[in-house]
Amino acid sequence: MTYCCGMLLRDGLVMIADTRTNAGLDNVSVFRKLRVFGKPGERVMGLASSGNLSVSQSVVSTLNEGIKNPETGEMENLLNAPTMFQAAQLIGRAIRHVHISEGRAPEAADPGFNVSFLFGGEIAGDRLRLFMIYPEGNSIECTVDTPYLQIGEHKYGKPVLDRAITYSIDLYTALKIGLISVDSTMRSNLGVGMPLDVLVVRRGAFDADLDYRIGPSEPYFRDLRESWSRALRAAQAAIPVPTYKTLSGRKLAPAILTDIDPEDALAEAVPPSPQQAAGLSPVKSG
Amino acid sequence: MTYCCGMLLRDGLVMIADTRTNAGLDNVSVFRKLRVFGKPGERVMGLASSGNLSVSQSVVSTLNEGIKNPETGEMENLLNAPTMFQAAQLIGRAIRHVHISEGRAPEAADPGFNVSFLFGGEIAGDRLRLFMIYPEGNSIECTVDTPYLQIGEHKYGKPVLDRAITYSIDLYTALKIGLISVDSTMRSNLGVGMPLDVLVVRRGAFDADLDYRIGPSEPYFRDLRESWSRALRAAQAAIPVPTYKTLSGRKLAPAILTDIDPEDALAEAVPPSPQQAAGLSPVKSG
Numbered sequence: 136m137t138y139c140c141g142m143l144l145r146d147g148l149v150m151i152a153d154t155r156t157n158a159g160l161d162n163v164s165v166f167r168k169l170r171v172f173g174k175p176g177e178r179v180m181g182l183a184s185s186g187n188l189s190v191s192q193s194v195v196s197t198l199n200e201g202i203k204n205p206e207t208g209e210m211e212n213l214l215n216a217p218t219m220f221q222a223a224q225l226i227g228r229a230i231r232h233v234h235i236s237e238g239r240a241p242e243a244a245d246p247g248f249n250v251s252f253l254f255g256g257e258i259a260g261d262r263l264r265l266f267m268i269y270p271e272g273n274s275i276e277c278t279v280d281t282p283y284l285q286i287g288e289h290k291y292g293k294p295v296l297d298r299a300i301t302y303s304i305d306l307y308t309a310l311k312i313g314l315i316s317v318d319s320t321m322r323s324n325l326g327v328g329m330p331l332d333v334l335v336v337r338r339g340a341f342d343a344d345l346d347y348r349i350g351p352s353e354p355y356f357r358d359l360r361e362s363w364s365r366a367l368r369a370a371q372a373a374i375p376v377p378t379y380k381t382l383s384g385r386k387l388a389p390a391i392l393t394d395i396d397p398e399d400a401l402a403e404a405v406p407p408s409p410q411q412a413a414g415l416s417p418v419k420s421g
Numbered sequence: 422m423t424y425c426c427g428m429l430l431r432d433g434l435v436m437i438a439d440t441r442t443n444a445g446l447d448n449v450s451v452f453r454k455l456r457v458f459g460k461p462g463e464r465v466m467g468l469a470s471s472g473n474l475s476v477s478q479s480v481v482s483t484l485n486e487g488i489k490n491p492e493t494g495e496m497e498n499l500l501n502a503p504t505m506f507q508a509a510q511l512i513g514r515a516i517r518h519v520h521i522s523e524g525r526a527p528e529a530a531d532p533g534f535n536v537s538f539l540f541g542g543e544i545a546g547d548r549l550r551l552f553m554i555y556p557e558g559n560s561i562e563c564t565v566d567t568p569y570l571q572i573g574e575h576k577y578g579k580p581v582l583d584r585a586i587t588y589s590i591d592l593y594t595a596l597k598i599g600l601i602s603v604d605s606t607m608r609s610n611l612g613v614g615m616p617l618d619v620l621v622v623r624r625g626a627f628d629a630d631l632d633y634r635i636g637p638s639e640p641y642f643r644d645l646r647e648s649w650s651r652a653l654r655a656a657q658a659a660i661p662v663p664t665y666k667t668l669s670g671r672k673l674a675p676a677i678l679t680d681i682d683p684e685d686a687l688a689e690a691v692p693p694s695p696q697q698a699a700g701l702s703p704v705k706s707g
Contacts, residue, residue, distance in 0.1 A: 366656030
């Protein structure tokens with residue numbers, strides 16, 4: 136499993152990826168999933184992968200060696216792609232090349248030909264862009280409405296992103312929220328683990344602002360995890376306990392089956408419960 | 422989709438279920454998924470379902486009509502099962518009955534024969550128990566180590582449970598945390614929605630302490646959602662922004678491909694990044 140998330144913001148781009156790779160629970164290792172490509176002053180790109188490691192590594196190796204353009208004969212790679220869109224298309228072509236060359240082999244042995252990429256960055260003359268590229272090689276692009284994309288185990292870490300990420304937040308605040316999102320994911324899924332690779336790109340810089348690996352004992356991230364746990368406990372404790380009036384001393388109608396009730400099934404609002412129907416309304420006190 | 426969660430605690434049992442059922446995004450309706458069965462003073466049981474609605478309703482109808490015991494000829498149902506374990510086994514048998522009678526029909530048209538149940542409660546003479554029953558009819562039982570079980574869309578709401586639910590917390594605090602868990606799930610998955618059904622059973626009471634439907638405009642739950650959002654924003658804002666030293670003014674080595682590095686791949690701790698290798702170490706300031 137994997138968790139990678141990319142955020143496209145007013146000020147730039149943030150990408151985060153974990154490094155845990157496993158072939159079963161009994162074969163766990165560390166592999167880099169976030170790779171940075173660039174020509175300082177001209178372009179900077181981050182490519183994060185999830186899915187079958189042999190497929191994602193083959194795609195990256197194919198990109199490194201370049202793909203021959205059938206019309207011009209030129210070898211195309213990420214460092215000579217004229218725009219981010221064409222670079223994203225090139226990644227899609229690399230995925231399809233690997234699919235053709237490795238054919239059905241991964242599908243036979245494995246959960247299948249399973250690979251996704253987040254690809255973000257900026258090339259001089261083009262705008263800063265972030266894409267998610269699917270196993271079929273097609274892609275979607277991140278926009279201001281939902282300024283983040285995720286691949287891999289995306290569910291555990293999504294609520295905090297949904298609540299906190301907006302297009303206008305500061306880059307390092309976004310990095311912080313992204314790290315909280317990764318922390319939530321790591322707590323619930325053993326397939327996502329430390330160390331983490333992070334990339335921060337400031338719009339118009341054509342270079343990485345931060346290209347860093349956060350290790351297991353890194354003090355900032357350790358403090359973030361502890362602070363967040365503490366804050367969640369405090370937040371939860373600060374919410375009052377529900378004061379629904381209890382049914383203590385009241386009795387259920389004998390041998391009832393609180394069951395499929397046609398009115399219940401169609402109700403859009405609060406239908407009467409069987410207790411209410413039996414004059415034993417559980418009401419909110421106070 | 423569905424989200425149901427059950428918690429087995431020192432003081433009793435809490436069960437929560439949403440009510441949204443959908444056949445595609447264009448056919449959404451409200452169905453009760455948490456049903457309460459009981460004979461006051463003798464037994465109380467909650468049964469929450471997820472999966473194919475036709476299957477779960479057929480299982481419940483089969484349970485209501487009773488299943489003939491081939492040895493004794495007696496009609497067995499949830500109200501005459503001698504123990505919670507035998508009641509859980511009866512539900513398993515009902516699932517298998519439906520599987521046999523409806524055969525391959527659901528599999529042909531649908532994602533398949535897909536149903537799970539949470540089943541909790543207490544029968545006089547037995548202890549309070551909580552089971553998760555699988556589509557195959559087998560089950561697992563909740564224990565003190567992880568005092569909750571979930572069915573349906575369990576991922577979004579799991580982090581808060583992992584952090585806050587312990588065996589010894591108060592029943593209504595557990596209900597509160599469960600409602601936070603449902604709130605997180607509803608925000609991220611449209612397949613989970615209001616109203617919510619909740620059941621609270623106090624150990625040894627053999628009756629529901631609370632059997633209640635929370636509607637969309639219910640004041641306590643609305644306040645809980647707002648307080649939790651506010652508290653999360655505050656918690657997030659209180660964590661300092663990372664102070665990793667940025668690379669501004671530094672340059673990536675020309676045209677590097679930060680790529681698969683054998684040392685990197687094997688590193689357990691923080692390996693040098695390409696910047697570090699090039700003497701451009703991104704270090705933490707302060």
